[in-house]
Amino acid sequence: MKRSLTTAALAAGLILSGEAMASPMLWQNNSLTYLYGKDFKVDAGEIQQTITFEHASGWTWGDMFLFVDNKWYNGLSGNDGHTYYGEFSPRLSFGKITGADLSFGPVKDVLLSATYERGEDRNRNYLLGPAVDLDMPGFDRLAINTYYRKPDGITGKPGGQWQITPTWAITIPVGKSDILFDGYIDWVVNDKGSKTKGDFIAKNLHINPQVKYDLGKALDYTPGKLYVGIEYDYWSNKYGLEDGLLPFKTDQNTFSAIVKAHF
Numbered sequence: 001m002k003r004s005l006t007t008a009a010l011a012a013g014l015i016l017s018g019e020a021m022a023s024p025m026l027w028q029n030n031s032l033t034y035l036y037g038k039d040f041k042v043d044a045g046e047i048q049q050t051i052t053f054e055h056a057s058g059w060t061w062g063d064m065f066l067f068v069d070n071k072w073y074n075g076l077s078g079n080d081g082h083t084y085y086g087e088f089s090p091r092l093s094f095g096k097i098t099g100a101d102l103s104f105g106p107v108k109d110v111l112l113s114a115t116y117e118r119g120e121d122r123n124r125n126y127l128l129g130p131a132v133d134l135d136m137p138g139f140d141r142l143a144i145n146t147y148y149r150k151p152d153g154i155t156g157k158p159g160g161q162w163q164i165t166p167t168w169a170i171t172i173p174v175g176k177s178d179i180l181f182d183g184y185i186d187w188v189v190n191d192k193g194s195k196t197k198g199d200f201i202a203k204n205l206h207i208n209p210q211v212k213y214d215l216g217k218a219l220d221y222t223p224g225k226l227y228v229g230i231e232y233d234y235w236s237n238k239y240g241l242e243d244g245l246l247p248f249k250t251d252q253n254t255f256s257a258i259v260k261a262h263f
Helices: 002-022 094-098
Strands: 025-038 047-059 062-073 082-093 107-119 124-134 141-151 161-174 177-188 204-214 226-236 252-262
Touching (some): 107 141, 177 226
Antiparallel strands (some): 062 082, 082 107, 107 124, 204 226
């Protein structure tokens, strides 16, 4: 009897510890996106195809977002026509970790936001700064992240730029389904480095919204699982390369077709 009670207690402890280990994650969403577009600048040619994995999750300490792009193109950079790029962005919620209500006006939470950017050729950047989540009518999600961004130094690029990144999502009912309008803006607000020394990184603006139709809901499938639509991509001084200083254009203005599946 004692042994059976001990075994039962051990089993219960394992179950409870498993629940405790699982409990910090409150929700998660994963997706795969296929994009087909033309007329990208700097490292892309006539056609660019991208497969993107995205993960978003909420935790007891904040939230987290990451994505990885795999791109195929016929481009200018002289590589094999394939490249990758990814970002990992955890945010620490002061409201959640303190248990205090930090809301005031349209602000519903105050956070510390970080991002790690990684691309080919040792291109890595580290970003850190304050953020706010906003409660605005009509928005499913609205946040403003501000960052101090710094390269890791391996590539010799100068650091010390500031970036403002709003992100948003809006659901618009249309007939028996919905249109989802979401995206982000990366605004690097200052120049850095010396043009004469060849280490200049220009201020730049990257606007990247998506307009997607909930095809799954329209077909009486599970809502929010299958979308089709378009992505608009505007990027002045792409990668911080000032337009007009190079023998090719660095200002980008293009559209891509999208198919996106959530799981």
